[in-house]
Amino acid sequence: GGYDFGDDDGDPFPCNAHGTSCAGLAAGDLGSVEDYIGGVAHNAKLYALKISYGCSGYAYSDDMVAAWDWCVSHQYDDPCNPIMAISTSFGGGRFFSESSCDADTPTMTAAADNAVAAGITVLASAGNNGWCDSMGWPACISSVISVGAVYDDALGYIGFCIDTDSCTGEYYEACDSNWACFQTAAADMVACYSNTANFLDQLAPSNMAYTTDIAGSEGYSSGDYYDSFGGTSAASPYTAGAVACLQQAAKALTGSYLTPDEVRTTLAATGDPIADDKIPSIIKPRVNLGNAIDSLSPCQGQTMTIYNDGGGTLEVTSIDRPAWVGLLPPPPYSITAGSNQEVCVTVDCYECNGYDLARLLTIHSNDPDENPWPDGVYIRVDCPSCGPAGDLDNDCDEDMLDYSIFAPHWQETGCDIADWCDGADLTQNGQVDMYDLAEFVEEWLYGTGL
Known part of the structure; x- marks a missing residue:
């Protein structure tokens, strides 16, 4: 579902694939097409909200406000899958502080504040100008989590057109700005085009992302997938997908979702600190979803422990379970000799449909004869x-x-x-x-x- 606010109609289908590629990174279905394996939160539900008018690629702030407000008013259209995150890979302007940004467009600032008050985490891309002391709007709004970009691998020597006001770069005639930055890209290196400032919130992977596309002339390629999506536009939905996973884990482990402030604090506290080569004094957290989930409260379900009393490594490849049973962490597990693996077993009462029932969880490993529970683990639930x-x-x-x-x-x-x-x-x-x-x-x- 969704809406086209730019053209005021019920069809949010875009004229280009930018939003489609963002959606694929955040929550695309599991896939096996070349390098596409699915989105970060591949089981999450999505709403498409188009803010640009026609095929212009531009949007009025009133339409952006309306889109964020829509998320609040429609948050519980599907009560079992409430809207918990907004990702906006769009923006403009240049702001040197959150206070000046908040004051510039009060209606947009209010829309962000209202979404956060409703329990929705709002994220936006920081921008690709190469600025070292500022970022674009609406990422600069104080209640929005702004997301910059890092490489996730050694991608070789690459360059990008950036703004002449950047603190890095060199003259390069092929760019409209006549200015570009070049790097030998390495994993967890901040992309030279990524806007940074002391009020930037997060970093996330970006360049050469393999993601979903629109087949035909409206897409980046001729097929359903694109292998070179990037920029902070990719980093924001990547982080939004991580937020969705974090919220799912919080609900399973603690019985309730995190507030947006708790999400912000958790991502900041558990991310890997990365210094920006443009301004090494600016160190920001690169999202680490595993650390974020591990930081949550202890298991609110039942903990089972898989022991390895043998002399070799026990490889638990899978555990057969119904869809309503969650395992944190999920298999596979590699358990060294003499050690064990604790697994939090949780039940999604919405999925199990709210009646008494029982199931067996069958554990599969490389040593089935010595499996701690060769006949399976018996689980019984009684959910509302x-x-x-x-x-x-x-x-x-x-x-x-x-x-x-x-x-x-x-x-x-x-x-x-x-x-x-x-x-x-x-x-x-x-x-x-x-x-x-x-x-x-x-x-x-x-x-x-x-």
Whole structure:
């Protein structure tokens, strides 16, 4: 879903692939096309909000304000998947402080503040001008997390056109500005084009990112994928994807989401410190998602420990589990001789649909005969549903999709705790009968607005 604020219509499909490439980095589906493996938060849900008018590539600030406000007013359109992050790879202007930036466009500053107050983390790209003491808007707004760019690998000797006001670079006639910077790119080196300042918040990978594209003339390439997306426009959605993962982990581990201030603090405290070669005194955290998740409160589920009492390394390759069971950290695990691996086992009550059930978690390793639990780990849960009792597909309402699950089990017997006949045995008496039908129809069309 989404909206086109630039042209005031319900079709946010763009005229170029910039937003599509950003979306692929943040939350694209798992993939296996050449170097594309999926987005950082590959299971996250996305809304597309187009702010530019026509195919111009330009936007009015009022449309940007409207897009951020839309996220607040539509935050819980899908109650099971609320909007938790906004990423904006767009901007302009030059600001030397957060205070001057906040005062420049009060409506945009208010929109950012309102989103943060609603629990939404707002991120924006710092810009690609090569500035050493300033950044673009809206990244400079004090309640927005501004994101600069680092390389994620040794990419060789490369150069970029930058602004003549940069503290680095040299004359280069091929650029419109006649000014460019050149580097022998290495992992965790700040890109010379990336705007920096003492009020920059985060750094994230950027250049030569393999991501999604629009096939045809509106895309960067002729196919569905592009292998050279970059700039701080890539760094912002990368960080937004990390925020989505962090929030999912926080919900699983602590039972609640982090506030935007807690997200900001966590990313800053757990990121890897990187000095900018342009201004070595400016050291900023490069997002480290593993560290961020590890910093969260102890497991709020059940902890199981996998022991290796043998003389070699135990390689746990996978654990069979239903979708509603989470494992932190997820497998695979490499457990050296005499050591162990603690795993936090959590249950997503929305996914498990809110009824009593039990499952086995089967552990697969390179030494199955000595597996600590060769027959699996037994798990039983009793979760509240996010919707009424008849919300069998757990989308927080009761409609024909739920009926299509209920009906095939009518008069079925032998229902048990394994899944209570896909939840159709609402009374959990071992069969799907009139008592279950009475419960099912009691809140028919709940949550549908009909």
